Amino acid sequence: MAGTPNPKAPSLLSDPKNRVVIAYCFVAFTWLAVSELFWPAPHSLANRLIFVAGTAALMVVLRWWGWSEAHRYASQLQESGVIADVFFHAAGQGILMVAPDGKMVRANAAVEQMFGYGHGELEGRPVEILVPERVLGQHVAHRASFMKAPRSRPMGIGLDLAGRRKDGSEFPLEISLNYVAPVTASQFVVCFITDISERVAFERQTRQAETMNALGSIAAGIAHDLNNPLAIISSRSELMLSLLDVGNPDLRQDLEVLRRNAQRASRIATGLLTLAAQRASERQPVNINELVEASLLLIGGEFRRSNIEIITSLDRNVPLVPGDPTALQRVLMNLVMNARDAMPEGGNLTIVSGPARDQAGMLQLSVADTGAGIPADVLPKLFDIFFTTKTSGTGLGLWLAYRTLREHSGRIEVESEPGKGTKFTLTLPTIRDRAIAEGSREGS
Amino acid sequence: MPETILIVDDETEMADTCARVLRAGGFNCLVAYDSAKAFALMDSERPALVVSDITMPDSDGFEMARHASKKSPKIPVVLMTAYHTPEIARNVQQAGAAGYLRKPFPNAELIAIVKMLLRQHVNGKSEI
Numbered sequence: 255m256a257g258t259p260n261p262k263a264p265s266l267l268s269d270p271k272n273r274v275v276i277a278y279c280f281v282a283f284t285w286l287a288v289s290e291l292f293w294p295a296p297h298s299l300a301n302r303l304i305f306v307a308g309t310a311a312l313m314v315v316l317r318w319w320g321w322s323e324a325h326r327y328a329s330q331l332q333e334s335g336v337i338a339d340v341f342f343h344a345a346g347q348g349i350l351m352v353a354p355d356g357k358m359v360r361a362n363a364a365v366e367q368m369f370g371y372g373h374g375e376l377e378g379r380p381v382e383i384l385v386p387e388r389v390l391g392q393h394v395a396h397r398a399s400f401m402k403a404p405r406s407r408p409m410g411i412g413l414d415l416a417g418r419r420k421d422g423s424e425f426p427l428e429i430s431l432n433y434v435a436p437v438t439a440s441q442f443v444v445c446f447i448t449d450i451s452e453r454v455a456f457e458r459q460t461r462q463a464e465t466m467n468a469l470g471s472i473a474a475g476i477a478h479d480l481n482n483p484l485a486i487i488s489s490r491s492e493l494m495l496s497l498l499d500v501g502n503p504d505l506r507q508d509l510e511v512l513r514r515n516a517q518r519a520s521r522i523a524t525g526l527l528t529l530a531a532q533r534a535s536e537r538q539p540v541n542i543n544e545l546v547e548a549s550l551l552l553i554g555g556e557f558r559r560s561n562i563e564i565i566t567s568l569d570r571n572v573p574l575v576p577g578d579p580t581a582l583q584r585v586l587m588n589l590v591m592n593a594r595d596a597m598p599e600g601g602n603l604t605i606v607s608g609p610a611r612d613q614a615g616m617l618q619l620s621v622a623d624t625g626a627g628i629p630a631d632v633l634p635k636l637f638d639i640f641f642t643t644k645t646s647g648t649g650l651g652l653w654l655a656y657r658t659l660r661e662h663s664g665r666i667e668v669e670s671e672p673g674k675g676t677k678f679t680l681t682l683p684t685i686r687d688r689a690i691a692e693g694s695r696e697g698s
Numbered sequence: 699m700p701e702t703i704l705i706v707d708d709e710t711e712m713a714d715t716c717a718r719v720l721r722a723g724g725f726n727c728l729v730a731y732d733s734a735k736a737f738a739l740m741d742s743e744r745p746a747l748v749v750s751d752i753t754m755p756d757s758d759g760f761e762m763a764r765h766a767s768k769k770s771p772k773i774p775v776v777l778m779t780a781y782h783t784p785e786i787a788r789n790v791q792q793a794g795a796a797g798y799l800r801k802p803f804p805n806a807e808l809i810a811i812v813k814m815l816l817r818q819h820v821n822g823k824s825e826i
Contacts, residue, residue: 474781478753481780482709485802489715492805496722520802 271316278312348447352381354401356394359442368427368449370420386418404443406434417447421628475521483522488516539574539685542607542619545583549590550605561600562593570609573617573684581658585666588651589621589678595644596625596676610681616664617684622677630669636668701746701816702726706736706762708754712801716808717752733757736766745773746816749799749808752779752786760793766814767794774815778803781788 267273282305289301342349345574348365352358361376369376369384376384385393409415409429432444491513498506546568557564575582593603601624610616628636635641637656640649652666659666664682703725707713710731717727728743730736733756740748748766752759759777766773774796779786790798796818797811 478780481801482712485780486709486711486715489719489804489805493715493718493722516802658778 259678270553271319274312274315274319278308282308304383324591342348348445348449350381350447352443352445354441354443356380356382356397365447368419368425368447369417384417386416386424400431400443406430406432409445417449424536425449425451440694468598472620480523481520484516484520484669485551488513490522491516537576537578540577540579540582541572542575542582542617542682543568543570545579545586546605546619548606549583553587553590553594557594557603560597562597563600563602565602565604567604567606567608572607573609573686575617575662575682576680576685577662578658582662583662585658586619586621588655592651593621593623593625596623596627601675609684611682615684615686617682620677620679621681624675627672628668628673628676629672633668633670637666700724700726702728702743703812704728704730704736704743704745704748706730706733706748706750706754706759708732708751712751719805719808720749720812722805723812725812734761740766740769740773744769746819747812748773748775749812750775750777752777752790753781759795760789763790763793763795774819776811776815778818792817 267276285305285308295301319668341364342360345362345364348368349360349362350358350365351360352367358376358379358381361371363373365371366373381397382390382393399576407430409431417427418424426449428450430446430449432446434442434444491509495506495509495513498509546566550566552563554564590603590605597603604622605620606622607617607619610618632643637652638649639653641653642649655666659680659682662682664680667679667681668676669679670676703720705713705716705720705727706729707716708731713729713731717729720727728739728745733754736748736750739745748762750759750762759775759779763775763777766775775794776797776799777790777793777795778801779801782799796815798820799808799811
């Protein structure tokens with residue numbers, strides 16, 4: 255142990271057993287001297303018997319002493335072994351002991367769980383079964399060079415390390431290598447392993463959010479730069495239309511097309527601008543039913559004219575959602591308008607709100623139509639940016655809906671059957687603390 | 699005598715387009731492509747109303763609205779922008795602008811808002 259200071263050289267008297275022997279010798283010599291001088295028969299049998307009995311008693315005491323000390327030492331060793339074992343297996347971090355030949359000597363429960371192996375399954379097997387196949391060769395070489403000059407250090411600095419689970423899947427990890435100098439004949443490397451999947455996923459999400467924010471500001475700039483020329487095209491087309499002779503129907507039609515398309519391009523630019531508006535929204539308690547009612551107020555008349563019947567089933571005691579009401583309303587309006595577009599011949603729009611059946615603390619809102627439905631091959635692309643099946647669509651609506659729900663720690667799912675209709679379901683976390691929810695409801 | 703409208707936009711073709719539309723609507727139009735000229739025309743020609751872009755290199759529409767509101771009598775200002783964000787809408791209100799147009803807008807909308815504001819302005823003055 256490098257850290258502990260050298261103990262002092264033991265003096266003869268520091269061991270209690272030595273003290274007992276010295277004391278005995280002192281008593282024995284004193285006895286011999288006293289008996290030689292004063293005992294009437296110093297060489298008698300009785301005197302010798304006393305001497306022999308005293309020596310025998312000393313031997314017995316010393317023997318018993320030795321036994322009990324060995325026993326105490328053994329039980330202490332056992333106890334510390336048990337404690338070490340408890341620490342070893344209770345550790346959240348993976349701990350793996352590897353022999354110089356690459357065989358795993360011991361693996362704790364965290365390692366077994368991390369790599370998907372059962373208890374005791376790893377011991378005795380080569381450590382390379384935990385290494386992705388693509389880096390196997392490198393790993394063997396690295397291990398050999400490490401063992402030539404072993405020292406404690408983090409493994410693979412600057413590299414993205416990965417582990418291979420029993421099922422062949424890979425996951426990111428961090429490893430610190432600790433060389434244990436041989437105390438006995440055996441030597442080994444102790445690896446401390448951390449599964450960093452969650453951290454890597456979080457970092458990826460953060461990077462994506464930053465990219466989206468950057469894209470949002472670029473989109474705002476593009477929208478502005480587009481809207482100016484589009485305004486000029488649209489206004490000038492209108493001016494020309496107003497000055498045009500009645501007898502020139504073709505030219506009139508051409509100008510109408512120009513004007514209409516300028517307006518369409520502007521709608522796309524405005525769609526891009528909503529990306530920018532998505533940033534940095536403020537959270538407040540939102541009653542999802544109020545959003546539904548507000549949306550229906552806006553579109554009710556249009557739906558009646560389109561021969562669409564609106565059926566609602568809104569849970570009156572629906573819990574509040576921590577969210578951005580503008581963004582959530584935009585999602586809802588988008589779903590409702592998509593439903594209208596899916597039912598050009600009319601049909602039913604059904605909106606249902608209530609607590610999620612299978613998840614406590616979550617709320618569900620579904621928007622279902624009886625329209626044309628979505629083909630199965632289109633469904634996986636539905637939430638992709640710029641994906642649209644409509645001639646005048648921007649491909650932003652459902653993508654924004656997906657993003658908004660994700661930002662609210664919720665999700666959006668779709669079920670569809672061609673010819674029967676489509677149902678979108680939003681699942682959102684609710685405000686669990688009733689006091690806060692009630693307080694803000696009164697305050698608003 | 700038709701009222702005079704001052705149009706301010708650094709996008710010269712946009713400014714000219716608005717002038718064409720308003721002239722067709724029966725108004726007199728003055729055009730400024732920068733704010734310095736706009737301030738000068740506001741002082742010398744005393745237009746009945748100003749239609750101004752918000753984002754310009756040397757100044758902005760909000761400044762235009764503040765300058766116009768200091769005049770006696772006040773000159774109503776319609777701000778137009780290609781940035782459609784809720785923040786812009788709030789700033790328009792705070793700057794004391796009388797109207798707000800989002801580019802692109804139908805010509806009829808420009809004429810309608812100008813006519814409405816001029817009517818309100820005349821009524822407002824007669825009430826005083």
